[in-house]
Amino acid sequence: MTGDVFNPEQLSRCISCGFCLPACPTYAMTGDEASSPRGRITLMRALQDGTLPPDDDTLAEQSSFCLGCRACEPVCPAGVEYGSLLEQWRVHQWRGPRRPLVARALMLLVEQRWVLRLLGLVRRAAHGPAAALPPEPGASDALPPEPGASDALPPEPGAAGGPDAQLMLGCVERGLFPAVSRAARALDPGLAAPTAQGCCGALHAHNGDLAGGERLAERLGEDLPGTIVTTSGGCAAHLASVLGRDRVRELSTWLAERPAGAELRVAGRRARVALQDSCHLRNGLGVFAEPRALLRQVADYVELPSAATCCGAAGTYSLLRPKESRRILDAKLDEIEAAGVDLVVAVNPGCLRQLRTGLRRRRSPVRAVHLAELLTRVEPASRPD
Ligand code: SF4
Ligand code: SF4
Structure with a gap:
């Protein structure tokens, strides 16, 4: 062609x-x-x-x-x-200099492995161990603390656990939400999580550098031989398109069922939770039933009318088109608040950032959490009140 x-x-x-x-x-x-x-x-x-x-x-x-x-x-x-x-x-x-400056800067940033490690360290130094689930203004029902949580990733298990499954740490998560990877490791201690791993290349592919996106995905495939488990729906879709679907598992498709009776409780009752789909996970890989099934096991699940519709994060979209992104988000947040849920759950770090930022800006009592974080906080069912 x-x-x-x-x-x-x-x-x-x-x-x-x-x-x-x-x-x-x-x-x-x-x-x-x-x-x-x-x-x-x-x-x-x-x-x-x-x-x-x-x-x-x-x-x-x-x-x-x-x-x-x-x-x-x-x-x-x-x-x-x-x-x-x-x-x-x-x-x-967006070839050459026509690519938006913000996209160019981010693409350059995520290619530098030392920058990814530094981001995680700075984040930890600035916000301390509790940074992943900070108390929200007006939120009286804090989630139970994670037992024994420290902000560092658990030690690598070597040959323990899953034979060849490894956790992808992700650029955005390393910088903004390191506790999501920690939670994934807590849910499956057999997952190895080598720190010597780079970016998956989705950012490049979505911002006009298809060759770069492919190169980075292949390199990550060499960093993490065998099955790659990721907590990011967007990364899962991109990696699967380059490495093949059999190499890549998004977390909700990897986890086994929760122990019978385990549930998330808020204010002495079973929590009410909603899900925001990851667009590329749902529309690219057809994964949407799995996270809902996990949530239904531990909480009262509420389906938002627009759960399958974009939250406005869309990779770099919230940075490149903030006005339109905010408009999409505001409608979504109205719906979340009207649903009367305690938590809205994301399966992609970009969606998590978008929802958490929007809810904080409104001083909403609803909190945004990643699926992995929520599942680490379920408790054995208590006796009926
Ligand atoms: S659904 Fe849209 S993209 Fe698909 S064939 Fe019809 S017009 Fe074209
Ligand atoms: S914004 Fe519209 S055209 Fe663009 S990917 Fe989404 S559904 Fe398709």
Whole structure:
């Protein structure tokens, strides 16, 4: 496909039926066909056949406005791989200096392994061992403390536990949420977690550097031979696309059932919890039943009407398009608060950051936690009150 921006076969699959329009958050926001998956594919075709010049403003705007959430994929009867088309589009739109500065800086940062380790150390020094689940303003029902928690990762178990499964520590988690990896290790002490591991490359693939995204994923596959277990839905989808689905397990698909009777209690009663799906985990890998099943075992689960819809984090989107990201998030937070839940659970660090930041800003009593953190805090069921 020399000279082509897009894989022609992928681009030809769209039959313009429009079934994807109701699933698209940017179309819902604007009602504008150009901001829908079908409209964007029409733009891609115009770019491919030269009808639109490469520097056309609408092309630039729509490739950036798209969340990359892939909600348009599962509803498409023609099997259009929209996420892949968007990655190819951004290689074209964001080549060289046209890539947003923030994205460039982050991509450079996560490639440096020493930076990842330093981020974790700085975070620990600044916030101390309790940083992962800080008390929220107005939240009177703190989760029970994690028994024996220290902020360092548990020692590597060597050959103990799962024969060849290793935990991916992740860039965002190492910097912002080290307790998530600690919780995953507590849930499965057999998981090794070597500190000599790099970035998975999802950030690169989603920001116009497909070759870099592939290179980093392959390198991580060498760092972590065997099965890779990750607490990040977005990383799972990217790694699976490069290394193959049989090499990669998102945490909820890895964990066994909880012990019978174990439950999470808040204010003397069984907790009410909701889930925010990870877009790429759900729409890319089809994983959505597993985290819900785990939550139903330990708490009263409440399905949010928009659980499957993007929270506005979308990788670097919240940094590159803060106004639109905030608009999407605000609607989501209204829904979470109206649901009367104690906790909203994320299975991706970007979603966790987005939800936690938004809830804190509102001084909401609802708290955002990662699934791994929640599951480490379940207790044997107490006698009925
Ligand atoms: S992307 Fe799929 S659902 Fe959307 S218009 Fe094209 S064929 Fe139809
Ligand atoms: S990836 Fe998300 S925002 Fe982009 S076209 Fe598809 S549904 Fe719409």
